[in-house]
Amino acid sequence: MDKTVYVANAGQTYIPFQDNIKVKTLPYKKLDPPQPAIPAPELNPMAQEKKWKLGNWSEHFLPGVNSDMMDWFWANMEKGYFLWAPGSHKRFNWVREPWKYGFLHSAHMISESVGENNPVFGGNGIQINRLPLSYFPFKKALSHVIVEGVFNDLGEFVDMTVHMWDDCEGGCRHLTAAVASTTTHEPPHFVKEMLAEDPDHMPVAPSETDHEEYEAARWPAFLPKLYDLWKDHPDPTQNVECHLEVKETGDYTWEYTHENGPVTLA
Numbered sequence: 341m342d343k344t345v346y347v348a349n350a351g352q353t354y355i356p357f358q359d360n361i362k363v364k365t366l367p368y369k370k371l372d373p374p375q376p377a378i379p380a381p382e383l384n385p386m387a388q389e390k391k392w393k394l395g396n397w398s399e400h401f402l403p404g405v406n407s408d409m410m411d412w413f414w415a416n417m418e419k420g421y422f423l424w425a426p427g428s429h430k431r432f433n434w435v436r437e438p439w440k441y442g443f444l445h446s447a448h449m450i451s452e453s454v455g456e457n458n459p460v461f462g463g464n465g466i467q468i469n470r471l472p473l474s475y476f477p478f479k480k481a482l483s484h485v486i487v488e489g490v491f492n493d494l495g496e497f498v499d500m501t502v503h504m505w506d507d508c509e510g511g512c513r514h515l516t517a518a519v520a521s522t523t524t525h526e527p528p529h530f531v532k533e534m535l536a537e538d539p540d541h542m543p544v545a546p547s548e549t550d551h552e553e554y555e556a557a558r559w560p561a562f563l564p565k566l567y568d569l570w571k572d573h574p575d576p577t578q579n580v581e582c583h584l585e586v587k588e589t590g591d592y593t594w595e596y597t598h599e600n601g602p603v604t605l606a
Contacts (some may be wrong), residue, residue, distance in 0.1 A: 357430040366428040372514035384592040387477035397517035415582035443600035
C-alpha cells in the first residue's frame with residue numbers, strides 16, 4: 341500500500357478532511373515568554389551562504405512540560421496530533437515511522453486549517469521530513485532540537501521549522517522558527533496540487549496566523565497527561581523512546597547525543 345495514502349484511525353477523522361472546515365478551535369491563552377528570554381535566532385554562515393531566510397519565530401514558557409515529554413512527543417505524534425491543535429489539525433499519518441526507520445529517517449504527512457470555515461492548508465497532505473543537524477541554521481541552540489523540512493519535486497529544500505527547548509524551573513523554555521530557501525525553482529508538491537485545483541487560490545500558511553501560538557499553548561494542556569499515560573507502556577514499537585539532546589561539535593555544528601535508530605526487537 342502507498343504509505344502516503346491516508347487511512348483514518350478508527351474513524352476518528354472525517355473524510356474527505358478538506359471539507360471538514362466548519363469546526364471551531366478551542367479558546368486559549370497565549371503563553372508567557374520564558375525568563376530569561378531566549379536570544380533571537382541568528383542564521384549561521386552555512387545558512388547565509390545557501391541564501392536561506394529567517395521567517396517568523398516565537399518563544400514560550402511551557403509550564404508543567406519537561407524535555408523528556410517534548411522529546412517523546414516528536415516520535416509519538418500519532419497519539420497527540422489532534423490534541424495539539426483541536427479543530428485545526430485535520431490529518432496525520434506516518435510516511436516513515438520512527439520505530440521502523442529511526443528518528444532521522446522518519447517522515448509524516450499532515451494537513452491543517454487556520455480557522456473555522458477557512459480552506460484546509462496542505463491539500464492532500466504535506467510530507468514533513470526529519471532533517472539531520474547539518475541543516476541546523478542558527479548560531480546557537482538550546483539543549484534539545486528538532487529540524488523538520490519540506491522538499492519540492494525537484495528534490496530541492498524548500499523550508500523548515502526548527503523547535504528548540506530546554507528545562508527550566510516549573511517547565512521548559514521553547515523557541516520555534518521558520519527558515520526558507522530563496523533559491524528553489526518551484527514550490528512543493530502540495531502547493532502545485534492546490535493551485536492546479538484553483539489557480540487563483542492564495543493559500544494562507546499557518547505561519548501567517550496565530551497557529552503556532554495555539555499549538556504552543558496546547559502542549560501544557562495535554563502533553564503531561566498523555567506522557568504519563570504512556571510512560572510505562574512496554575512495547576517500544578508502540579511507545580517509541582526518543583532523546584533529542586544535542587552537543588556542539590565545532591563552529592556552528594551540532595550532533596545528537598543519542599542515535600535514536602530503529603527499534604530492535606529481541
